[in-house]
Amino acid sequence: MLKNRLNKLVLLLVLAAVLIASTTVFGAWEPRREITIIIPWSPGGATDIMARKLQPIIKREFGVNTIVLNKEGGSSAVGLTELITSRPDGYTVALASSTILSLMGQNQISWGSDRFTNLCLVSEDPMLLAVNKDAKWKNLDEFLADVKANPGKITIGTSASRNVNHADAVLAAQSVGSSIRQVPFNGGSRVIAAVLGGHVDALVLKPSETISQIQAGELRPLGIYRKERLASLPEVPTFQELGYDVFPYGPVDQISYLVAPAGLKKDVKDKLVEIFRGAMLSEEFQEFSKQAGFVCNPIYGNEFDKYIENLTNALAEVAQKVY
Amino acid sequence: MEVASSMSMVMAVLTDPICLLWTFVGTFMGLVFGSLPGLTATMGVALLVPLTFAFPTVHALGMMLGTYVGGIAGGAVAAVLLNIPGTPSSVVTTIDGYPMAQQGRAAKALGWAATASFFGGIISWLVLATVAPQVARVALSFGPPEYAALALFGLMIISSVSGKSLLKGIISGLIGVWLSLFGVDPIMGDLRFTFGNVNLMSGIAIMPALIGFYAFPQILRGLSEEQSTEMKTARLNLSDFIPSLLEIWRSKLNILRSSVIGTFIGMVPATGGNIAAFLAYDQAKRFSKTPEEYGKGTHEGVIASEAANNGVTGGALVPLLTLGIPGDSVTAVLLGGLMLHGLQPGPQLFSKSPDIIMGIFTTLLVANVFMYLIQLVGIKFFVRVLKIPNYYLAPMLVILSVVGSYALRNSLFDVWITVLLGLMGYIMLRGGFPMAPTVLGLVLGPMLESEIRRSLILSAGDWSIFFVRPISVLFIGLSLVIALTVAVKSFKKGQKTDEVEASI
Numbered sequence: 001m002l003k004n005r006l007n008k009l010v011l012l013l014v015l016a017a018v019l020i021a022s023t024t025v026f027g028a029w030e031p032r033r034e035i036t037i038i039i040p041w042s043p044g045g046a047t048d049i050m051a052r053k054l055q056p057i058i059k060r061e062f063g064v065n066t067i068v069l070n071k072e073g074g075s076s077a078v079g080l081t082e083l084i085t086s087r088p089d090g091y092t093v094a095l096a097s098s099t100i101l102s103l104m105g106q107n108q109i110s111w112g113s114d115r116f117t118n119l120c121l122v123s124e125d126p127m128l129l130a131v132n133k134d135a136k137w138k139n140l141d142e143f144l145a146d147v148k149a150n151p152g153k154i155t156i157g158t159s160a161s162r163n164v165n166h167a168d169a170v171l172a173a174q175s176v177g178s179s180i181r182q183v184p185f186n187g188g189s190r191v192i193a194a195v196l197g198g199h200v201d202a203l204v205l206k207p208s209e210t211i212s213q214i215q216a217g218e219l220r221p222l223g224i225y226r227k228e229r230l231a232s233l234p235e236v237p238t239f240q241e242l243g244y245d246v247f248p249y250g251p252v253d254q255i256s257y258l259v260a261p262a263g264l265k266k267d268v269k270d271k272l273v274e275i276f277r278g279a280m281l282s283e284e285f286q287e288f289s290k291q292a293g294f295v296c297n298p299i300y301g302n303e304f305d306k307y308i309e310n311l312t313n314a315l316a317e318v319a320q321k322v323y
Numbered sequence: 324m325e326v327a328s329s330m331s332m333v334m335a336v337l338t339d340p341i342c343l344l345w346t347f348v349g350t351f352m353g354l355v356f357g358s359l360p361g362l363t364a365t366m367g368v369a370l371l372v373p374l375t376f377a378f379p380t381v382h383a384l385g386m387m388l389g390t391y392v393g394g395i396a397g398g399a400v401a402a403v404l405l406n407i408p409g410t411p412s413s414v415v416t417t418i419d420g421y422p423m424a425q426q427g428r429a430a431k432a433l434g435w436a437a438t439a440s441f442f443g444g445i446i447s448w449l450v451l452a453t454v455a456p457q458v459a460r461v462a463l464s465f466g467p468p469e470y471a472a473l474a475l476f477g478l479m480i481i482s483s484v485s486g487k488s489l490l491k492g493i494i495s496g497l498i499g500v501w502l503s504l505f506g507v508d509p510i511m512g513d514l515r516f517t518f519g520n521v522n523l524m525s526g527i528a529i530m531p532a533l534i535g536f537y538a539f540p541q542i543l544r545g546l547s548e549e550q551s552t553e554m555k556t557a558r559l560n561l562s563d564f565i566p567s568l569l570e571i572w573r574s575k576l577n578i579l580r581s582s583v584i585g586t587f588i589g590m591v592p593a594t595g596g597n598i599a600a601f602l603a604y605d606q607a608k609r610f611s612k613t614p615e616e617y618g619k620g621t622h623e624g625v626i627a628s629e630a631a632n633n634g635v636t637g638g639a640l641v642p643l644l645t646l647g648i649p650g651d652s653v654t655a656v657l658l659g660g661l662m663l664h665g666l667q668p669g670p671q672l673f674s675k676s677p678d679i680i681m682g683i684f685t686t687l688l689v690a691n692v693f694m695y696l697i698q699l700v701g702i703k704f705f706v707r708v709l710k711i712p713n714y715y716l717a718p719m720l721v722i723l724s725v726v727g728s729y730a731l732r733n734s735l736f737d738v739w740i741t742v743l744l745g746l747m748g749y750i751m752l753r754g755g756f757p758m759a760p761t762v763l764g765l766v767l768g769p770m771l772e773s774e775i776r777r778s779l780i781l782s783a784g785d786w787s788i789f790f791v792r793p794i795s796v797l798f799i800g801l802s803l804v805i806a807l808t809v810a811v812k813s814f815k816k817g818q819k820t821d822e823v824e825a826s827i
Contacts, residue, residue, distance in 0.1 A: 043369030044656030049663055052373045068373070071733050074524030075507065078734065081521050108514065109521060155781055161512035183467075183780050184510055186593065186773065189648045189655070193592050196646065199466030199781065212647040212669030292662060323512075 029267045031090060031275075034065035038094035040079025042072045046208055046292075047095050047256055050123060053288050057279040064275060075160075076100050077109050080259075084115040088261040090268035093276075095122060097256040098164050098315065101308075105316035106162060106323070117264040118257065118308050119273050120300035122280065123289065125206040125254045126226035127168045128236065129156075130219040132195050135202075140223040140242055143202070148176040155181045157191035157200040159209075164254045167318045168225050168246065169204040174322075175244040195219065206254055207233060207293035227251070232293050249321070250314035257308070273300050332681035337689070342382050345375075346686050349386035350693040353393020354701070357400070360407045360538050360720075361727010363530065364394025365652045372660040380664045380679060385686035387660055391653050392444055392690040395596055395632050396698065399436035399625070403429055404708045405720070407537040411529050412596025412632035414762050415604045417537065418484060419617065419624030426620050429706050434564030435622045436629045437698035438571065439578060443630035444691035446582035447589065447637025451644075452684045456673070459645040462590040467781060468789050471774035472798035473591075477598060477767045479805040480605040484759040486618055489813055492760045495751065499764020502527050502744075509773035510780075522736040529597075531728045531741040532765055538724045539745025540752040545713040545720070564702055566622075574626055577607050581627040585634020590641045595651035596632035597766055601759075603631030637687065643668055644680065 037054075041047045051068045058064050071079035076099050083094040096116065103109050129140070137143040147154050156172075158165035161184040173180040183200050185191045188209040194200040196218055203210070203219075207230060213219040214233065221236045225246055229238055239246045258276055260269070279285060280298045289296035299307060336342055349371065356367035367390040375383035398413030403420035416436060423432035450458065465473075478496065485492020505516045506526025517523040571578070581603035588599035607627035608617045617624050639650025640657075647669030649655040661668045666679060673680055708716075728741040748758065782788035789795050 042656075043366075044372055044659035046659075049372075049659045052376065052663060055373065056376065069733060070369075072525070073732055073734065074521040077521040077524055078732075078736075108524075110519065152783075161508075161510060163512075181780055181783070183777055184512070185777070186509060190593050193463055193642070193646070193648050194466060196648075197463035197466055212667045212671070215667070216647075216670030218646070218670055288665075291665060291667070 029090065029265070029271050031064050031271070033091065034067050035090070035272075036067045036069050036092050038079045038083050038092065039068055039070045040072060040076035040083075040094060040096070040100075041070070043070045046125075046206075046294075047097065049292075050256065051095060053285060054276070054279050057282050057284055058275060061278055061282065062275050074109075075103060077103060081109075081111075083259065084111060084261050086261055088117065088263040088265075088268075090260065090264065090272055093119065093258055093260045093272065095256050096259045098252070098254050098311065101312050102163055102315045102319065105312065105319040113308065113312060115262050116259040117262055117269060118259055118305055119269065120277055120280075120298045121255060121257050121304055121307070122276075122296065122298065123256045124295040124297065125208055125256070125293075126224055126230065126295070127165060127204050127254055128207055128210065128221050128225065128233070129168075129172060129202060129204055129223045130195070130210055130214065130221045131202045132198060133218055133220050134198075135220065137222065138220075140237060140239070140244070143222055144172065144176045144244060147173050147180060148178045151178040152181060155183050155201045157183045157185055157194050157203045159188045159191055159205060160184055160186070162319070162323045164252050164315075165204045167252050167315075167322050170322050171225075171246045171248070171252075171318075172204075172223075172239070172244070174248075175239065175246050192219070211293040225252075230293075230295070232290055247314075249317040250310050252314050252318055253311060255311070257304075329677065329681050332678050333685045335678075336381060336385075336682055336685040339381075342379075342385050342686070343689065345378070345382045346385035346389045346689050347693050349389025350393040350690050351389075351697055353390035353395075354397035354400075354694065354697055355393075356390065357394040357397020357413075358409045358705070359727065360401050360405075360409055360723055361530065361534055361730060363410045363731075364391055364398075365656060366731070367391075367394050368653050368656045368660070372656065372663060375660070376663060380666065381682035381686065383660065383664060384679070384683055385690070387657060388683065388687045389690040389693065391657070392633065392636050392687070392694050393697075394653070395636055396437065396440035396444075396629070396694050398632070399440065399629050400433065400705050403432045403436060403625070404705065405538075406541055407720075408533055410596070411533060411762075411766075412600055412635070413628065414533065414537075414597055414759060415484070415600035415628035415632075416625055418604070418628075418759055419619070419621050420628075422618070422620030423622065423625065424709065428620070429709055430564035430702055431566075432622065432625050433698070433702045433705060435566055435625045437695055437702065438566050439581070439626040439629035440633040440698075441691060441695040442578045443582040443585050443633035444636055444694065445688075446579070446630075447586040447634040448684070448688055448691060449637075450586050451637040451640050451687070455641045456645050458590065459641050461587075462592065462642050462650075463646075464794060465591050466792075467774045467777040468792050468795040469798070470591075470593075471771060471778055472789065472795040472802075473594075474767045474771035474774060476798040476802045476805075477601060478763065478771065479802045479809075480601050481760040481763055482805060482809045483605045483608050484601070484618070484757065484763070486757045488755065489809065491754075491756045495756045495758065496760035496764040498747075498751070498756075499761035499766075500768030501764075502532065502761075503765050503768040503772075509769060510776045520736075522734065526769075527740060527744075527765070528731065528737065529762075529765060530731050531737040532744050533762065534724045534728050535741040535744030536748035536751075536758050536761060538720055539742070540749040542717045542720045542724070543745075543749045544752070545717040561699065565699065574623060576610070577623055577626050578630050580606060580610070581630035582634040585631035586638035588631070589635035589638020589650050592642055592648050592650055595639075596635045597762070599631040599635050600628040601763060603627040603634075633691075640683070640687070644672055644683065645670060 086092040156169040356362040398410035401409035402413040402416035406421040584603040585599040639654040
């Protein structure tokens with residue numbers, strides 16, 4: 001009995017040794033245990049849902065188990081501080097967003113994006129400007145003409161202060177050389193309630209937060225802060241195409257992206273990108289992104305590094321000139 | 324929607340044993356989560372979101388709604404037996420529930436809590452199932468000035484929950500407001516009292532504060548004192564703790580009023596069970612013929628708190644299902660859960676997926692019934708907690724407190740906050756300072772501050788915005804009336820109170 005067990009143990013050890021040897025010989029890193037995805041936001045939020053949606057796909061397509069660890073607080077700074085202090089071994093990643101880049105731009109946290117290894121883009125959630133269905137402004141031109149004629153009169157609700165929403169609200173007014181009154185709320189749903197109740201004139205929020213009210217005709221979308229129109233809201237024009245320059249400092253996109261701690265080995269990075277991109281490009285996740293109202297175009301590598309660099313610079317400039 | 328087709332959808336749920344089973348499991352889990360300090364209904368539902376991913380939508384919803392209902396109701400168990408609110412919404416239940424337990428009426432208090440929770444759940448369910456689209460607009464009439472006035476009115480409740488000394492109550496309230504100032508400024512985004520620590524950026528969360536303020540003093544006191552609670556250890560019969568129909572009838576106004584307050588507060592986004600319970604308690608005390616009984620162990624206080632916080636459950640679903648706007652923190656998680664199942668909560672849900680809506684209505688009703696039934700059986704076992712000697716109970720509470728405060732955000736930092744606030748709470752308790760006003764200050768302080776500032780942005784600095792809107796004027800007027808009556812009363816009793824205090 002005992003001998004039998006010993007034999008099994010030896011066999012297992014040999015097998016394990018062969019496995020380890022084979023991977024070192026062929027160089028490709030393969031995750032041998034579960035990967036922890038730190039979500040620096042609360043459970044049930046938009047970012048959390050994305051990770052939860054990815055989990056079963058990653059398991060099915062790549063046979064890799066993942067754990068979603070919610071570490072909320074400090075506008076995502078708490079969870080991401082946890083990430084940068086964890087080992088760069090490929091078993092800990094996190095979903096960062098424009099919010100952390102914005103905090104860096106304002107020097108509100110003591111470390112910078114050099115502490116991350118950028119893996120790939122997960123979602124792009126361009127902001128949109130919308131008003132109540134009964135509002136007097138039928139389109140973006142009418143709205144901005146009114147903003148121009150009445151500087152500092154029109155109120156725009158945003159989901160917090162000094163974030164992309166705030167910047168975009170101010171930038172809309174600046175594009176016609178005027179100003180608005182930005183009204184910060186705690187979270188998007190209060191902003192929607194305030195506009196539906198007629199307390200605030202307009203809102204700047206993500207399509208994923210407002211798509212349900214837009215589809216029901218409760219909110220009237222006026223313009224999208226993006227170069228091209230959105231596939232999920234094809235009838236809504238962009239600011240750009242109507243001749244309003246809302247990106248004088250470069251595009252300030254609301255994105256979420258996958259990061260690992262700095263110092264990740266090349267082969268580990270490539271494998272993680274392969275796994276997560278694969279899952280994101282799956283039909284199931286693409287379908288989910290359309291329905292939830294965000295864009296999932298997981299760029300990576302040099303193209304992505306360049307993108308993050310531009311976004312970081314734009315957000316830093318916005319922090320100085322807009323807030 | 325035709326009556327016949329909706330009836331068939333209801334029957335589809337009621338005759339689906341798997342769906343009923345999951346709803347039952349969810350409700351049971353909710354009761355466990357609710358009754359354990361540190362684990363909340365919000366956490367329970369959040370845990371279920373990924374777990375029920377593979378379930379048919381209605382089964383998943385049944386389980387999540389069960390956890391919601393059970394979680395809010397379960398909070399009363401720890402509140403009554405241990406003086407520790409199991410969830411934030413059961414803070415008010417401690418005020419009368421724990422004195423009842425100390426008087427040997429723990430089972431009765433739990434019986435009332437379960438019954439009131441049931442009525443609160445059912446009344447709010449009725450509102451949700453019959454007039455949701457019509458009343459949802461009422462919630463939208465709340466803009467920043469109305470929130471500010473509601474918060475002001477809420478802070479006046481300090482006078483109702485202060486116990487013996489109003490002054491100490493006000494000081495406790497101010498301590499709560501002070502604690503709420505930590506973290507990112509809600510309007511400008513500046514950092515306040517964060518000492519360069521990212522953990523303090525989001526401020527002091529309500530749950531670590533509650534565990535600190537309620538559980539720690541209890542633990543320290545448990546270690547330093549002999550067991551003070553005595554329980555009849557004889558077999559409990561149902562009639563010993565379930566209120567009779569006659570008793571329920573006598574409290575009908577309180578039950579109805581508190582449930583309606585809960586339902587209404589539930590519909591107003593970004594409020595929740597604790598605010599509802601405070602408001603209902605305050606109203607119950609004001610309408611009572613024996614207000615002096617409140618705080619000393621009257622079942623009316625337990626009824627008000629529990630009917631109101633379970634009233635929130637149906638109420639909070641009204642804006643979620645009709646407008647896509649969650650009414651409280653639990654429904655915010657539910658919104659995510661619905662989206663994961665490919666549903667877009669909002670105005671179109673009623674026309675696009677009537678089967679889901681009927682599924683929600685039916686499972687919510689079923690969950691309320693399960694919640695009541697499980698408690699009827701469970702109370703007999705719950706009260707045995709009281710027989711556990713302090714030297715076993717205290718270490719268990721320490722473990723629960725630490726695990727609970729850690730689990731909320733997976734944060735060791737929150738554990739330290741809990742310990743610090745716990746020491747503070749113990750000192751306050753020793754000094755005769757009541758805890759409920761501190762919680763009120765912690766919850767309503769930031770609401771008052773941010774909503775006043777938000778209103779003034781809307782009005783470009785003109786304070787008249789608060790006095791030209793009817794709902795705002797109503798709440799400000801009521802606040803003034805309360806402040807004046809309390810001032811007159813305490814002036815009259817001034818001499819007396821001083822003597823009483825001197826003798827303590």
